[in-house]
Amino acid sequence: MGLSVLSHPQDKEQLLTYFETHIMHILNWLAAFSPDENGGITRLLYTEGWLNTQQALAVKMASHGLETEFDEVGNLFGKLQGEDRHAPSIITGSHIDTVVQGGKYDGAYGIAAGLLAVNYLQQQFGKPKRTIEVVSLCEEEGSRFPIAYWGSGSIAGKRDFEQIARLRDMDEVSFTDAMRECGFGEGSGRSSRRQDIGAFIEVHIEQGAVLETEKAAIGIVDAIAGQRRMKFEVTGEPNHAGTTPMHMRRDALEGASAMIQELRREAMKQGAPLVATVGQLNVQPNVPNVVPGKVMFTVDARHGDEEALGSFCEWVMNTFKRLAEERDLAFSGMEWFSERPVPMDAGIKRHMDEITEELGIASMRMVSGAGHDAVMFEHICKAGMLFVPSRGGISHSPLEYTAPSELAAGVLVLAELLYRLGYGEER
Structure with a gap:
């Protein structure tokens, strides 16, 4: 098909350097909102730190020219409106919550990568044919309340308010009260359930050591185990x-x-x-x-x-x-x-294979042993995931680390994929 985000092959290193600088700026900025007193980041659902982060992200999305909106559970969307208002949206992003004393890459990288890639595409190519959205999902980890995938599950219709009505955290705070305290809850805004999504792309750190061991820069997820x-x-x-x-x-x-x-x-x-x-x-x-x-x-x-x-x-x-x-x-x-195992969309995987080959970025197909939000989106749309390496395979820890150059490679592949899906002819 040929690349679209690079005017000339020699632009690759320059663009990688640009992404490298800006992705670290966004990740360090996000990490500053919820530092844990014992190290790392603790950003649990519907806490003050969580709310401050989501609200700050909404401001940043708007400053990048995106239309922002929260749904009733606190998922945040930044929309780059497409020419065809009836075409299903292309969505990229991940979850903003963390585990206790987590790192600054898990979840947050997918949001930062999406924001950076979409901002670059808008600057270079203007309005897409199909709407592209960046989502900061309210919750995935299950770290505060005994339920996981609350954000993506609400979008996919696999989570609802009845399921959380009696849930409480370790301090006996009810899920409903915590949600209301942050300004969200049933009827507080747009319904979370979506039926207008054509594809969901999640970029994530691997949280394992396979890519590092195999010396591959990108993992193309075949299936979530x-x-x-x-x-x-x-x-x-x-x-x-x-x-x-x-x-x-x-x-x-x-x-x-x-x-x-x-x-x-x-x-x-x-x-x-x-x-x-x-x-x-x-x-x-x-x-x-x-x-x-x-x-x-x-x-x-x-x-x-x-x-x-x-x-x-x-x-x-x-x-x-x-x-x-x-x-x-x-x-x-x-x-x-x-x-059950959740296979990722064959067409999206094929695009990723082509993109990494054309960019000269070493990639490999792999299975994700951990669960991710793409599991929920697969119920309602095409879903795809790509991984970047995690040093030593460490995650859910303040020691989690991915080199800026590896983060930038993920953004570059994501930008090209979003160009094909949002600006190209293929839906």
Whole structure:
């Protein structure tokens, strides 16, 4: 197709330098609104810091010539109106909330990248054929209240006010009261539900070390991994650690340990993108001189392919049961959480492949092991994601870091993609 944002190939480095300088300016500016006293950034939904950030972003969007509007849950939109007012909007952005003591890149980078890319396109090419919007989603992390994807889920019709009516945070503040205190809530503004979106593009830090290890500058997300969470209980017989011979023991912890080791071996054998994690372990009676009588533990398994994930989880159940029977241990297991893999749009992925090749930027296809707002948007429109590297794979931490040059490469690819979708012929 050929590039559109570069007049000449030699302009690439100059444009990357421009994006590098400006993306760091925006990210540092955003980080200043919600510093955590213990380091990093804590910007939880419907807090003073969250509200100040969204309001400041609205002013900045307006200064860039965008029409700004909040919806009733506090999602902020900056709109660059297109010539065809009836065509579905192209939206880019991410979430503005953080975890406790988070970093300044997670979520915020997608908003900053969108703002910078759209501002550049407007300056260079004027009004697009189709409306392009930058969104600062109110919430994704689930850090304050026990619900996630509140922003994107409200837009997609997967979250509603009934779901949050009884929710409270750790300080017993109700979700509804916190929302109202910030000026939002049911009937406070435009309905969050959207049915006029043609595509959603989310740019995000990887939050893993794959791109850094593979020396790729851009990750083109094939799919967001499905998740299965299971919990298991292994029961043997608690007994004296000194007087019970080894061959007479019904050691629940030894049995659970065998299961965990077998889980790792099989996950390593199957390889990426499958991952499996034992994240919680409870041993009873959990004292030094008693053979453990009961162990409860969890398994979190993720994969980008639904059939492969289901097959692995079936293997887990059958293998754990066999290992328990071999040791004369009682065993029970259940799956308590299941979320299907979400493939990203094939056309958007194809554009990203072409763009990175034409720009000479090293890229790779990959599965996202973490959930993102694109999961929700996929229900109502085409959705695509691109990643930039995270140093050491660190995220959700004040130590999270991506080099400015890598951030700039993501903005450049996003700008070209938005040009194709908003200014080009293809819808």
